[in-house]
Amino acid sequence: MGILIKDAMAILPEGDRDEAGRHSIYIEGKDIVGIDSEPEGFKADKVIDGRDRLVIPGLVNTHTHTYMSVFRNVADDLSFMDWLFKTIDPLEARLTPEDAYWGSCLGQIELIKSGTTTFNDQQMHIHQTTRAVKDSGMRAVICRGLVGDKYDREDYRLKEALEEMEDGKDCDRLHFMLGPHAPYTCGPEYLKMCADVAKEKGVGIHIHLSESEAEIENMRKDHDCTPIEYALKAGVFDVRTVAAHCVQVTDGDIDILKKHGVSVVTNPASNMKLGNGFAPIPKLMDAGVNICLGTDGAASNNTQNMLREMNLLGLIHKGNHRNPECVSAREIFRMATINGAKALGLENEIGSLETGKRADLVILRLDVPSMMPCNNLIASLVYSANGSEPDTVIINGKIVMENREITTLNEAEAYEKIRKIMEKLGLDRKKY
Amino acid sequence: MGILIKDAMAILPEGDRDEAGRHSIYIEGKDIVGIDSEPEGFKADKVIDGRDRLVIPGLVNTHTHTYMSVFRNVADDLSFMDWLFKTIDPLEARLTPEDAYWGSCLGQIELIKSGTTTFNDQQMHIHQTTRAVKDSGMRAVICRGLVGDKYDREDYRLKEALEEMEDGKDCDRLHFMLGPHAPYTCGPEYLKMCADVAKEKGVGIHIHLSESEAEIENMRKDHDCTPIEYALKAGVFDVRTVAAHCVQVTDGDIDILKKHGVSVVTNPASNMKLGNGFAPIPKLMDAGVNICLGTDGAASNNTQNMLREMNLLGLIHKGNHRNPECVSAREIFRMATINGAKALGLENEIGSLETGKRADLVILRLDVPSMMPCNNLIASLVYSANGSEPDTVIINGKIVMENREITTLNEAEAYEKIRKIMEKLGLDRKKY
Numbered sequence: 001m002g003i004l005i006k007d008a009m010a011i012l013p014e015g016d017r018d019e020a021g022r023h024s025i026y027i028e029g030k031d032i033v034g035i036d037s038e039p040e041g042f043k044a045d046k047v048i049d050g051r052d053r054l055v056i057p058g059l060v061n062t063h064t065h066t067y068m069s070v071f072r073n074v075a076d077d078l079s080f081m082d083w084l085f086k087t088i089d090p091l092e093a094r095l096t097p098e099d100a101y102w103g104s105c106l107g108q109i110e111l112i113k114s115g116t117t118t119f120n121d122q123q124m125h126i127h128q129t130t131r132a133v134k135d136s137g138m139r140a141v142i143c144r145g146l147v148g149d150k151y152d153r154e155d156y157r158l159k160e161a162l163e164e165m166e167d168g169k170d171c172d173r174l175h176f177m178l179g180p181h182a183p184y185t186c187g188p189e190y191l192k193m194c195a196d197v198a199k200e201k202g203v204g205i206h207i208h209l210s211e212s213e214a215e216i217e218n219m220r221k222d223h224d225c226t227p228i229e230y231a232l233k234a235g236v237f238d239v240r241t242v243a244a245h246c247v248q249v250t251d252g253d254i255d256i257l258k259k260h261g262v263s264v265v266t267n268p269a270s271n272m273k274l275g276n277g278f279a280p281i282p283k284l285m286d287a288g289v290n291i292c293l294g295t296d297g298a299a300s301n302n303t304q305n306m307l308r309e310m311n312l313l314g315l316i317h318k319g320n321h322r323n324p325e326c327v328s329a330r331e332i333f334r335m336a337t338i339n340g341a342k343a344l345g346l347e348n349e350i351g352s353l354e355t356g357k358r359a360d361l362v363i364l365r366l367d368v369p370s371m372m373p374c375n376n377l378i379a380s381l382v383y384s385a386n387g388s389e390p391d392t393v394i395i396n397g398k399i400v401m402e403n404r405e406i407t408t409l410n411e412a413e414a415y416e417k418i419r420k421i422m423e424k425l426g427l428d429r430k431k432y
Numbered sequence: 433m434g435i436l437i438k439d440a441m442a443i444l445p446e447g448d449r450d451e452a453g454r455h456s457i458y459i460e461g462k463d464i465v466g467i468d469s470e471p472e473g474f475k476a477d478k479v480i481d482g483r484d485r486l487v488i489p490g491l492v493n494t495h496t497h498t499y500m501s502v503f504r505n506v507a508d509d510l511s512f513m514d515w516l517f518k519t520i521d522p523l524e525a526r527l528t529p530e531d532a533y534w535g536s537c538l539g540q541i542e543l544i545k546s547g548t549t550t551f552n553d554q555q556m557h558i559h560q561t562t563r564a565v566k567d568s569g570m571r572a573v574i575c576r577g578l579v580g581d582k583y584d585r586e587d588y589r590l591k592e593a594l595e596e597m598e599d600g601k602d603c604d605r606l607h608f609m610l611g612p613h614a615p616y617t618c619g620p621e622y623l624k625m626c627a628d629v630a631k632e633k634g635v636g637i638h639i640h641l642s643e644s645e646a647e648i649e650n651m652r653k654d655h656d657c658t659p660i661e662y663a664l665k666a667g668v669f670d671v672r673t674v675a676a677h678c679v680q681v682t683d684g685d686i687d688i689l690k691k692h693g694v695s696v697v698t699n700p701a702s703n704m705k706l707g708n709g710f711a712p713i714p715k716l717m718d719a720g721v722n723i724c725l726g727t728d729g730a731a732s733n734n735t736q737n738m739l740r741e742m743n744l745l746g747l748i749h750k751g752n753h754r755n756p757e758c759v760s761a762r763e764i765f766r767m768a769t770i771n772g773a774k775a776l777g778l779e780n781e782i783g784s785l786e787t788g789k790r791a792d793l794v795i796l797r798l799d800v801p802s803m804m805p806c807n808n809l810i811a812s813l814v815y816s817a818n819g820s821e822p823d824t825v826i827i828n829g830k831i832v833m834e835n836r837e838i839t840t841l842n843e844a845e846a847y848e849k850i851r852k853i854m855e856k857l858g859l860d861r862k863k864y
Contacts (some may be wrong), residue, residue, distance in 0.1 A: 051579045069801075069804075072803065072804070072805060072812075072816060073805075073807055073811040073812050073816060074808065076760075076761055076808065076815060076834055077756065077757055077760040077762075078756060078757065078813075079650075079757060080755055080756060083756070093450070104856075106801060106804060106805075109801045110801035110802060113801055114818070131731045164857060174679060179493070184453060185823075190799075194798060213754070214800055223787060258479060268747075268751075269747055269832055271750030272747040272750050273439050273746075273747055273751075273756060274750075275749055275750050275751070275753075275754045275755050275756035275757075275817070276751075276753075276754065277751055277754050278751055281636050285436045298816075301815070302811070302812075302815040303802055303815070303816050304801075305802070305818055307745070308740070308818060311740070312744075312747070315700075315701055315702060315704040315705055315744070316748060316751065317710075318704050318705055318706075318707050319700075319703060319704030319705075319709055319710055319748065320710075320752070321705070321707075322707045322709050323513060323706065323707045324509065324510060324512060324515070324647070324707035325509055325707075326512065326707075328508075328509040328672060329509060330509075341505060361511040367844075367847055368736070369501075369538060369541045369542035369545055369736075370542060370819075371734055371845075372501075372504070372847055372850055373502065373504060373505075373538075373851065373853075373854045373859065375505055375850075375854065375859050376504055376505045376506065376508065379505040379508040379509075379734070380504075380505050380734075383505060383705070383733070383734040384504060384507060384730075384734045384735050385741060385822070386546070386735070386818045386819045387802075387818045388818060388819070388820030399840075402707055411801075413801075415799055416802055416803045419805065419806075420806055421805075422805045422806075422807065427805065427807050
């Protein structure tokens with residue numbers, strides 16, 4: 001099917017900068033086949049009027065747990081330990097695979113509606129997030145969360161991870177990584193095994209690193225090193241690694257991250273909400289580390305809204321460093337798009353509007369109060385948009401949302417299922 | 433006209449707490465005339481189905497400059513001095529009164545759409561914000577910004593302020609304060625005069641206090657005191673005062689604010705964006721100061737979205753103090769509603785859903801991904817809502833938005849006017 005987006009404002013890469021200008025975008029099959037020049041033989045089955053519209057590459061949410069959306073707002077204003085051990089863990093244990101499927105659907109509905117087309121997910125119930133991705137039309141990188149102590153190739157979680165990879169081969173929107181959860185839940189030998197298997201399979205690693213002060217203290221006490229040094233010793237960084245959080249890092253850690261090409265996913269809302277603080281983003285930027293952006297799961301955020309996350313990223317470091325020039329809108333736009341694509345090894349497919357890349361893009365309304373007046377559109381996205389501006393979302397050349405209606409999933413059905421899960425868990429409209 | 437909101441979730445005060453429960457709300461004329469019990473002789477001309485809806489008191493934005501919405505996103509990622517003197521000030525000088533009217537309309541459209549019913553505004557073009565308030569149906573407290581040195585009752589700005597108060601007497605949604613801009617723009621005698629006139633007129637004072645480090649340093653150098661001590665000496669706190677910002681305050685300042693019943697408006701986005709830092713909200717809360725919330729103008733925020741501001745307030749202090757229990761959703765809900773009403777002297781009219789108060793309320797959708805699942809609805813508002821959930825807004829008993837359509841102002845006309853102003857200023861879709 002050929003889609004023409006006609007005379008819209010669009011943000012395109014021009015050398016090292018991204019610039020907003022008026023463009024027409026030609027889509028055929030799964031790809032962007034032309035920008036401003038119509039390819040020979042192109043036939044537009046659908047023309048989208050670009051007046052009062054802004055086209056951006058689909059946002060890349062580089063660290064989340066979509067199925068946790070079912071636990072949005074059940075545990076707030078609590079200490080990390082009360083949050084995790086008294087509320088989230090016991091609830092999670094009661095979740096069935098079917099519940100996890102609907103939780104992931106809810107997360108993906110929110111992702112699409114707020115302009116994300118690709119997400120990087122660590123989860124527990126294999127086949128469920130992948131099943132939801134197949135249904136939603138999104139692009140995703142999935143890993144089954146792994147925890148363990150020994151070098152054990154027969155570990156059941158690892159087997160599930162490998163089984164899931166096999167299961168996803170029939171969908172070109174699905175990619176995989178291995179997901180050793182964190183240094184504090186994975187022994188050195190187990191971590192080494194994960195690195196070996198990732199190497200053999202040619203996939204990357206998605207891991208939580210240096211999130212909380214407690215993690216750093218315990219690692220120092222038990223292993224006399226930082227979590228990042230621990231991961232380095234286990235060989236994790238021999239494969240492409242996406243490291244979530246990196247809030248508490250030393251200068252030595254930053255050198256390691258840079259040297260080994262580790263991508264850092266910053267999750268501002270989650271890090272603040274759980275009281276972990278602010279990641280040293282300006283320092284990581286100065287060091288030249290590839291920084292990308294994630295929402296984390298909705299249990300600790302409490303949304304999947306990347307435009308809100310971009311806004312947080314644009315404000316908190318200016319406040320924390322008392323420097324209004326620190327972490328600009330332009331830099332954030334890259335973190336939320338092409339940098340995320342690079343982290344996932346998908347920079348040749350997605351992350352920018354370019355001929356030959358997949359047609360993963362978001363069309364936002366400009367005739368809404370948050371986007372008026374239209375002048376610096378990259379600033380509008382970061383500082384003014386609230387996440388309700390996306391009107392149409394195209395992934396892999398397919399329209400998955402049009403006029404804010406999801407075309408792939410049944411929203412009302414998903415909400416009804418979520419209500420039922422809440423009733424079962426005794427969480428429906430309770431007072432906390 | 434009688435309006436019945438039937439069987440909706442609603443957040444009502446129950447003693448010292450706010451609780452969400454299922455309620456029916458009866459509105460007659462300008463007032464809430466009953467909750468859960470139908471008043472005798474009540475006739476519903478309109479029934480609003482409360483299924484999948486949440487009713488909250490209209491949010492109170494306690495510090496803004498609505499007409500500045502016309503300058504949204506024209507000056508970002510700049511130092512405070514470049515922002516103010518090189519960009520905002522020269523542009524502001526070119527704004528006509530008519531431009532200011534449309535700027536305020538744009539700001540008010542965004543306020544209504546994101547759930548605010550009352551705002552406290554400091555502005556320059558008299559009759560324009562009041563004119564826009566008369567048209568929009570909003571409730572507002574207005575002050576003309578005042579700057580000067582001498583004790584001069586003939587000061588033209590003061591005369592404009594008093595003229596504007598007269599002009600607003602025909603609208604019961606309009607209230608007034610005096611607005612001496614700040615200690616760094618008002619000499620001690622001028623400030624004393626403002627306090628005297630406010631006392632005579634029986635109105636409060638709306639002032640910027642202790643916003644930036646530079647302000648503190650200069651005040652220390654020139655007057656050997658803090659801005660708050662300076663305002664105290666001038667007699668400002670002898671009248672009800674709303675103090676915006678208070679980012680850089682000493683323990684002595686906090687004692688003064690508490691002792692004199694000064695309400696502090698915190699503006700998290702603006703304070704971060706301009707590199708001023710984080711106000712000491714937990715300390716001010718401990719001291720028992722009345723804290724309320726504002727967006728500041730869109731030139732330094734860059735939105736009028738109070739739900740986003742509530743979210744920022746809920747996250748940044750947890751991050752800054754590394755304490756997930758710091759500044760809870762319940763506390764923020766009060767800051768954005770009843771505390772704002774108290775600051776403005778309107779606590780008997782607005783700020784909570786109670787029989788006998790004016791019908792200023794917002795009906796939000798719950799069947800949207802950001803609000804699913806529905807459990808802790810106060811947490812949902814603070815941590816998950818993005819500002820697009822308000823569906824219907826009622827102010828002074830009148831529906832000003834229904835199904836997200838503003839009924840009082842013509843949105844398309846406002847945007848067209850804003851486009852024309854941008855063209856005139858040479859700001860239309862320029863690259864910065």
